[in-house]
Amino acid sequence: MKSIVEKEFPEWLQNTPKETEKRLPDLPNVEKNGVIMRMAPSPSGPLHIGHARMAILNDEYLRRYGGKLILRIEDTNPANIEPDAYQMIQDDLKWLDVKYTDVVVQSERFQIYYDEMKKLIEIGKGYVATTPTEEFKSRKQRGIPVIEREQTPEENLERWDKMVSGEYEKGEAYAVVKTDLSHPNPAIRDFIAFRIIDIPHPLVGDKFSVYPMMNFSVAIDDHYLGLTHVIRGKDHTANTEKQKYIFAYRGWKLPYYLHYGKVSIENSILKTSLIKKGIRNGEFSGWDDPRLGTLLALKKRGINPLSIRKYYVESGIGSVDTTFSWEILYSFNRKIIDPVSPRHFFVNNPVSLRFDFDGALKAEIPLFPTSSKQSDRKYREYVVKRGSIIITSDDYQKNIGGLVRLKDLGYFKINEDSIEFVGAEMTEDVQKWNPSRPLGKVPIIHWLYQNFVPFKVFRPDGKIDEGLLERNALDYMEIVNQFERYGYVNIINEKEGYFTHP
RNA sequence: GCUCCGGUGGUGUAGUCCGGUCAAGCAUAUCGGCCUUUCGAGCCGACGACCCGGGUCCAAAUCCCGGCCGGAGCACCA
CATH class of the missing domain: 3.90.800.10 (Glutamyl-tRNA Synthetase; Domain 3)
Structure with a gap:
């Protein structure tokens, strides 16, 4: 029941503020020249999803206030250095669109x-x-x-x-x-x-x-680099206390310290030593193996860096410990990639069904159904004649003996080892075949006919799905495709893709 | 064990400093409906939380005390 206001004066309700963009709190003590901050990773390996928080929070404040953001590579423990990491870290930051202004290497x-x-x-x-x-x-x-x-x-x-x-x-x-x-x-x-x-x-x-030791070099550098604000994880709170002694002895001005809580990242492998070992013994394909939580892996899976940024901005800088939510990250990413992901059919665990048919059916399947751009009005077009039609074994099992709609092709009945055309949508044939059945409720499934290639999808849980993919999808390499009714997949070569997320 | 820091729906958060407008907002997830030739997107709806116990107060998520739970640190790592 609507209230009188809603019924009579709906415009009164229009100006209620909607979903204000989440914003990080302002920093105290910001002077007119902005802030000087730093990110201080150790070069033990490339950055992972946990490091991204440190980078993004710092970058967000630099964007707000201007100033300097120093990338300080803390390489004062030679036992824990991966020489490639000096460059990998910078590449990762560029991918995240984190604009550091200076690079300082402690070993110099x-x-x-x-x-x-x-x-x-x-x-x-x-x-x-x-x-x-x-x-x-x-x-x-x-x-x-x-x-x-x-x-x-x-x-x-x-x-x-x-x-x-x-x-x-x-x-x-x-x-x-x-x-x-x-x-x-x-x-x-x-x-x-x-x-x-x-x-x-x-x-x-x-x-x-x-x-x-880290506590010493950090204090010295934080002073000489002129830091005004230090944002880092709360595992450093005790370190901050130690470092403050050095500042006090030298009469230096303290930066403003902010410690955010620990993020537990489940279902992902982050530990550099473990990853290195896995790469060495062949368990992982590299730093970008889809099972890993490295930014390289997320990039290869087709996660857009903006979704990571949005995730950490919305998480804020609270000192409470949190559990990283892949689902929320995926949801953000989906909103970004969905309009630009071409649709294709990937049939996992394929079953081939005989198709005895005398005519020819034409399918026009939109590539970008949710895009509003005129230039994206593109279709995959197929002419289906006698031969065989491929569907997933799942759809076969569930619908054997029943009626399905092959998406954008028509209505079909699934038999033991064949499939029968019973009509295109809204034709007389269909109405006659089962007039009482509401057509919209027939399961819509995806299918393949002749124009396909074998394809493998590597999933983050380590499983590999093998099936058949529309050949047309290979025209959209190295971007995220939506495999209809399956999930988003970044196609990396003619035979393989990385699973992005559902 | 010692020292700090925290605890808002399943998850992530807003609110806590400066008590009332919070019978708690948003997002995500789940469930239902609408739309749609995808299980996506969109729209609508539902579900669901202030760790516990005292105290102060006209009034507590918010202040105080105690408890419980969680985390961090106690390295010749960063």
Whole structure:
């Protein structure tokens, strides 16, 4: 029952605001020149769907406020570097349309880190320890200093020089930044700033053996790169606390920190070490294997990067932990690709049925039924005569003995091993055949006749569907097709496609 | 164990700072209807949530306390 207002004055209801576009909250302390922010991945592999959040949130704010977005590649652990990743990360960001303005590579900045450590030692805020780390840790837990903590700056400086010049072996010495041994959170107490590494770095080789730890290099770089805002995952909240000590010792202005919650991504493989191993032993076809959650895989499956952006913008920057929803991402993607996806028939698990027919039937099947562009009024045209018609075994099983409509061709009866034409739509024949049956309720199924090629679809769950595909689809390579009644598929070559989503 | 941070429908969120307009909005999913020669898109409708318990208050999703649950950190990883 409509209200009087709805009935009499529908225009009153027109101006109620509809579905306001989701928007990220404004950032505090933004000055007129905009913001300076950074993204700081480690080059262990290409980016995956989890990294995309960091990239998109930063990029969205850069677009809003202007300024700089620095891509800072954090390669201070040579054990965990994939040399190709330096480039792959940049390619991934370009695909996401994330417009970083600068690239900084930490392994080019050792001298800065060394100089800064020296300064901290000089002002009594750092020391070089040789106490075994088990002892260091256990004392930290109890809030007790190791003896080196009491050394004079001069002694520490001397040890630091020895460390840098290679007089200690791996594991023998490490440099520490003082925080507060009575800090209630033991995780925040004195932290290691440099350690000795004896494996070569892919970029700088064995030029250095004393490597900064992430908490040290990050603090130094965040200051010298002039960051105004830092947006990162909340797994860094304790790190932020540590880094703030360095800022305080040097009297530096702190950026504004924002930590978003953890996103759990289910049904996907993200761990770089696992992927690398899988690629090496042949389990995965590469970084873009459809089972993986890498951006390369999503790209190959035909996910439009805008749908990923929309997903993360709508998720916001809350600190609650969330579960990534593939369904919502798929829904966003569907809205983008549906109008531009050509329709084709793919018959999975095909069954061939004999077709004894004396005439000829013509089918005109629209390629882009939902497009409003005149230029998209294209059809696949087939003339069907005696021979065989292919349908899926599913449709065969369900409709054997019954009536179906072969989409855009006509009505047919399915028999044990043949298929009979019973009329085209709205013709006298059909009306006679079963006048009481509402024609619209007949199952509409897809079909093939002669013009097809064998085709494989690789699905994200690792399954492979094998069937037959309209040959015409091969004219639409490397774009997402909608295989009618099956799902969206990115055709990657004449024999294979990657499943996008339903 | 210690230290922090959180808990709004199945999922993702809005609202929480500054209590009332929130018997809670949106999206997605599911179900139903309409339209359509796709199981898509579109349109309409339904379903479904403030972790629990106290307290303050005329009034609590919102403030306070306790509990429960979840997450993060406690690396010579980032």
